[in-house]
Amino acid sequence: MKEEEIRSKFVLIPLEMIEPNEGQLEGLPANPRDIVDRKFDLLIKDVLMFPEMIELRGMMVYPLENKRFIAIGGNMRHRALTEISKMSPAQINIMLGKCSGYAQLSSEQREHLRNTWGEWVKSKEKNVPFGIISKETTIEQIKTT
Numbered sequence: 314m315k316e317e318e319i320r321s322k323f324v325l326i327p328l329e330m331i332e333p334n335e336g337q338l339e340g341l342p343a344n345p346r347d348i349v350d351r352k353f354d355l356l357i358k359d360v361l362m363f364p365e366m367i368e369l370r371g372m373m374v375y376p377l378e379n380k381r382f383i384a385i386g387g388n389m390r391h392r393a394l395t396e397i398s399k400m401s402p403a404q405i406n407i408m409l410g411k412c413s414g415y416a417q418l419s420s421e422q423r424e425h426l427r428n429t430w431g432e433w434v435k436s437k438e439k440n441v442p443f444g445i446i447s448k449e450t451t452i453e454q455i456k457t458t
Contacts, residue, residue, distance in 0.1 A: 323371060325440035328398055331374055331382050331391055338375060340452035344388040357393045358412045361405065364429055367394070367441060374443045375455065385446060385455055398439050402431035 336343035348356065360367065372387025384391045397405065406427055409415050415423065433439060446455060 323368075323442050323444045326374065326382060326443045326445075327438035328391075328394055328441050329439070330380075331384055331441070331443065332377070333388050333391060334384050337377075338383055338452070338455075341385075341455060344384075346389060348389055348392075353389075353393070353396075356389060357396055358408065360390060360393045360397065361409055361426070361430060362412045362414065364426070371442065371444050373446055375446045375450075376448060382443070382445070386444075391441075394439075394441060397430070398434060400434060402427070402434060405430045405434065 334341070334344040367390065370387075370390075372390055373385045374382035375385050376382055400408070409423070409426055409430075415426075418426075
C-alpha cells in the first residue's frame with residue numbers, strides 16, 4: 314500500500330477503541346518490540362513535548378470484527394498515550410516540567426502544551442489520529458507497512 318493512500322485515510326479514533334497488537338490478528342505476529350522503563354519514560358516525555366508528532370508520524374490501525382481496532386504501526390506511541398490518558402492535568406504539568414527543553418520554551422508555548430494535554434485528558438473520548446488500513450489489505454501487505 315502506498316504511503317499517500319494510507320495518509321489519506323487518517324481519522325480521529327477514541328484511544329479506548331484501539332488494542333495493542335498482541336497477535337490477535339491471524340497471520341500477524343504480536344508486536345515484537347519491547348521497551349525498557351527508562352526509554353518508555355523518555356517516549357512519554359517526547360509525546361508530551363511534541364504532540365504534533367502523533368499526527369506527523371502517523372500510527373496505523375486495522376479494523377477488527379468487534380468494531381474496535383488493532384494497532385499495527387505505533388504500538389509504543391499508543392502505549393505512551395494510554396499512560397498519558399491516565400494522568401491528571403497536574404501530573405502532566407509535573408511531567409512536562411521534567412522534560413528536556415521545557416524550561417526553554419516561551420511561557421505561551423508552555424501554556425499551550427499544558428492546555429493541549431489538560432483538555433485531552435479531560436475529554437471523554439481522547440481522540441487520536443490514526444490511519445485505518447483497509448480490510449482488503451492482505452496480512453503480507455500489512456507486514457510491509
